[in-house]
Amino acid sequence: MSQPTSVRLTVAQALVRFLSVQYTERDGVRHRLIAGTWGIFGHGNVAGVGQALLEAGEDAMPFHQGRNEQAMVHAAVGHARQLNRLSAQAVTTSIGPGATNLVTGAALATVNRLPVLLLPGDYFATRPADPLLQQLEHPTEADVSVNDTLRPVSRYFDRVTRPQALIPSALNAMRVLADPAETGAVTLALPQDVQAEAYDWPAEFFADRVWHVRRPTSDPAELAEAVRAIRAAERPLIVAGGGVHHSEAEAALRALVDATGIPVASTQAGKGSLRHDHPADLGGIGHTGTAVCDDIARTADLVIGVGTRYSDFTTASGTLFQHPGVRFLNLNITAFDAHKLAARTLVCDAKAGLETLATALDGHRVDPAYEAEYGAGKERWEQLVTAAYRADDEHAVPTQTQVLGALDAVVGDDDVVINAAGSLPGDLHKLWRARSPRQYHLEYGYSCMGYEIPAAIGVQQATPGTPVWALVGDGTYLMMPTEIVTAVQEGLPVNLILIQNHGYASIGGLSESVGGERFGTAYRYRAADGTFSGAPLPVDLAANAASLGMDVLRAKTIRELREALGTARASDRPTCVYVETGTGGPSAPPAEAWWDVPVAETASRAAAVEAREEYDREVATRRHHL
Known part of the structure; x- marks a missing residue:
């Protein structure tokens, strides 16, 4: 028929x-x-x-x-x-x-x-x-x-x-x-x-x-030029971006690094390309990066971008890479991204390109003194991470970094931690110890408030049984809590860590640093002078999450927080851990690189005048890499 x-x-x-x-x-x-x-x-x-x-x-x-x-x-x-x-x-x-x-x-x-x-x-x-x-x-x-x-x-x-x-x-x-x-x-x-x-x-x-889904390999002429550049470099640095993960190139990257000793910095999208405890993993780069990574970046003579878009945070708005003769080599499947920063290019798939590059570099390794230098810096930074996570008083109100430390102690290698906006991306990029390629899920290309909860649902749908943690502050939560209802309806056991700090804390800090005096960033009543400096608003976000169907655990102390996180991870229902953070304990180290946020060129208020003077000093160090 x-x-x-x-x-x-x-x-x-x-x-x-x-x-x-x-x-x-x-x-x-x-x-x-x-x-x-x-x-x-x-x-x-x-x-x-x-x-x-x-x-x-x-x-x-x-x-x-x-x-x-x-x-x-x-x-x-x-x-x-x-x-x-x-x-x-x-x-x-x-x-x-x-x-x-x-x-x-x-x-x-x-x-x-x-x-x-x-x-x-x-x-x-x-x-x-x-x-x-x-x-x-x-x-x-x-x-x-x-x-x-x-x-x-x-x-x-x-x-x-x-x-x-x-x-x-x-x-x-x-x-x-x-x-x-x-x-x-x-x-x-x-x-x-x-x-x-x-x-x-x-x-x-x-x-x-x-x-x-193709894996294009590198052009022979481009490969030969890339090999010459790497062999000639004294202080090369790899910047691993999200393309490493998309290509499933983590093993290829590790093999190249093991063979050559070239250290690896990671963007927000690329973090986890190497495990945090790999000797060559220097952590995050740029404005939200680690001290060791940014120190090495300042003196790198060859920056090898792998699957990265080079956002202004990654490059510290053009001020980070300070070596007089620094050059760039970009391996990217997209020619548009490969050509950024006037780079030599390898337009190819990340996995295929890294494997080919490793073969062509057979026998090459960086100077042992360079390895010792970045290894010592990594050890110093790990001590800072431990200090930021430390919680000596179990009955104290946790700081934001202590919340991350408590979560670090609970998660397994396959847990996924999701965030996108606020002050958490900076703390996570500096401090989080990524244990697997997909554990660190930061949306920082668009840094969209409200991404975290629905993204956690998407991750849970893609890999059922994976413990998923959506980390949000009160500002982000108020943007888009609606998909909590979907998680409840679908029986998806996503975990929400809801941090209450009474406002747009991240932008409040930025506002203060650029002469904005935290204007319009606090969630407070108006005071007699009309400013938002009165008492905190009496909102109960934990009750809101419960009203949408989540199980809610309120944690007031570090000990209660640890217990709540363990309970949430073991639960088969959508669970919210609500914690109000304090300011009296450990915090993340300050930024190690500058970020260009233009400051008022003329102003009558002293804070803005002082901030402009600092801005003029920093912007003078910006480079166009040609």
């Missing part, structure tokens, strides 16, 4: 069926490319994509119910990062505010080079009603919709205005999602009438399709 050559389905039904049979393959291992779909339904997608998901069923396309559109994207990003970009999730929303709420999450995904598929509803293609509910009426461009806000933050964007246009658009969407050099947010805007329109689709459109 002959097979049918076409299948009659709606556009939405066809899209869901197509997505259910897309796969990635790397190193012989296959993953579903679109592992599930997050959704909040409204008039722009309920009768189209919503009906299609219902008809397809959970086996074909698992569905996850969200509470906030931005949070759904964050959850999908957490899932993709945990699985090294080999699997993604889709997010569907209605038109109007549901669609525009995707923009922040899309920007986060694209900035961090992480795949997510966005399926926002759009206005009628046939325009039977004009204006439609929630329609943006542009007076001179009638084809503009609010979804056009997603264009600059998407790696690929299309509006599918006819059924047959879905075929090339869907294929291009999968190509971008699966391409490690192109990936990011992908948007297919779907007019609500087109979603429900039927069409006779070629059966081949629904055949299993495997997208090979």
